[in-house]
Amino acid sequence: MVTFHFELVSPEKLSFSGEVDQVDVPGAEGDFGVLAGHAPLIALIRPGIMTVYSGGEQTRLVVLGGFAEVGPDGLTVLADVVTSLEDLDRAALKAQIASMEERVKTIEQGSLLDREIARLDHFKALDTHLQGTAMH
Amino acid sequence: MASLKDMRVRLASTKATQKITKAMQMVAASKLRRAQAAAEAARPYAERMEKVLGNIASTVADINSAPKLLAGTGQDQVHLLVVCTAERGLCGAFNSSIVRLARERINALAAAGKTFNILCVGRKGADQLRRQYSAQIIEVVELRVKTLGFEHAEQVSNKLIALYEKGEFDVATLFFSRFKSVISQVPTALQIIPPVFEAASEGAPSAVYEYEPDELDILTELLPRNIAVQVFRALLENAASEQGARMSAMDNATRNAGEMIRKQTITYNRTRQAMITKELIEIISGAEAL
Structure with missing residues (x-):
């Protein structure tokens, strides 16, 4: 299989850099898979699960928003926070959802509110998804 | 002449000072290692971000319809002027x-008839600038934290963006010290609003993005x-630079203290011997006189 270069960076560190077969990215307007030779694309990422396929292995990572750039030299994901699925602190996620719910109540009507609500929904979706995978 | x-007492105090500077040097050395690793780990993200943004900016068809943060x-x-300095002193000429x-830039701006405001991150820079420009300092952000997180940088940048959206300024420049090595930290001015991109990918056909x-x-x-x-990157570079500067300053101080101890010990011993000789002469001549 043709591989391509994939880099995953968060503000604190370069989390991953190497050749991979396929990456499934949770885009803001729906998940999309990236294979070698993908057309140049810049997409927003919503909080969700990213799957990296490399040499027959799958790695699942939780990203809390960011950007993905597909360019001539591969895929670069600029993520806000990256944690592997096993390391994710479910309690911390729940606490964050709770604090966001509180904040949404205090924000006045406007585009900021819309954005916060959309963000909250993504977090909730992620949480339900995790609940589902945990039960399997 | 001072008594023995x-x-x-003086020798003991010099020795105590040397112990302190030595300890500070070692603390700075261990903190430096951590700060340097953090600064280096943050570089890829900032570089990629710059590249992606540069790519988008070069393909934006109509610069006037772009957001104000990009177009100015x-x-x-x-x-x-966002002046980032340390919270503590005793780090050589770092602050x-x-x-x-920053002051050179202020003078240049004043000569050109521009108005300027100052936002200080870090107490030490604020202390130095307050003497001359207390009217222009709009805010001082103190970062008394153990480990610098991205949220601290966000706090500063949110303030900047809020001010910018209120139309309080046109151009923002970040002042910090770039960490080159332990002995070399380069004070740097970086314009962040509106961002300046290196025109690197001029020749290469930039891909048309979706x-x-x-x-x-x-x-x-x-x-x-x-x-x-x-901002995050500047703060991390600053943290590493500060520890580097402190380490070399304290290394110098320790060496100087060692030199002083050597000199003081020699004078002390000479005086002591002179005293003993004098006493002996007194005793002997006293005995001879009998």
């Missing part, structure tokens, strides 16, 4: 050299984030 006791306000009358660079959702949405997300990232 005075000299002993179209004038450069009011400048904001002063950043302040000096945007998802669309260009404007991505830019409105990306630009504030870029500012936070640049």
Whole structure:
């Protein structure tokens, strides 16, 4: 299989850099898979699960928003926070959802509110998804 | 001439000072290692971010329809200087050299008839600038934290963006010290609003990107984030530079203290011997006189 270069960076560190077969990215307007030779694309990422396929292995990572750039030299994901699925602190996620719910109540009507609500929904979706995978 | 006791006290105090500077040097050395690793780990993100943003900026068809954070306000009358320094002193010329660079810029701006405001991050820079420009300092952000997180940078950048959206300034420049090595930290001025891109990919055909959702949405997300990232990077570079500067300053201080101890010990011993000789002469001549 043709591989391509994939880099995953968060503000604190370069989390991953190497050749991979396929990456499934949770885009803001729906998940999309990236294979070698993908057309140049810049997409927003919503909080969700990213799957990296490399040499027959799958790695699942939780990203809390960011950007993905597909360019001539591969895929670069600029993520806000990256944690592997096993390391994710479910309690911390729940606490964050709770604090966001509180904040949404205090924000006045406007585009900021819309954005916060959309963000909250993504977090909730992620949480339900995790609940589902945990039960399997 | 000082008495023997005075000299002993003085020698002891020099030795105590040397112990302190030595300890500070070792603390700085261990902190430096951590700060340097953090600064180096943050570089890839900032570099990629710059590249992505540069790519988008070069493909934006109509610069005037772009968000103000990218295009600027179209004038450069009011400048904001974000001066990032340390919270603590005793680190050689670290704080002063950043302040000096900022002051040079202030003088240049004043000569050109521009207005300027100052936002200080770190107490030491604020202390130095307050003497001359207390009217222009709009805020002092103190970062008394153990480990610098991205949220601290976001806090600063949110303030910047809020001020910018209120139309309080046209151009923002970040002053910090770039960490080159333990003995070399370069004070740097970096314009962050509106961002300046190196025209590197001029010759290379830049790919035409697809945007998802669309260009404007991505830019409105990306630009504030870029500012936070640049501030974060500056703070990390600063933290590493500060420890590096402190380490070499304390290394110098320890060496100077060692030199002083050597000299003081020699004078002390000479005086002591002279005293003993004098006493002996007194005793012997006393005995001879009998």
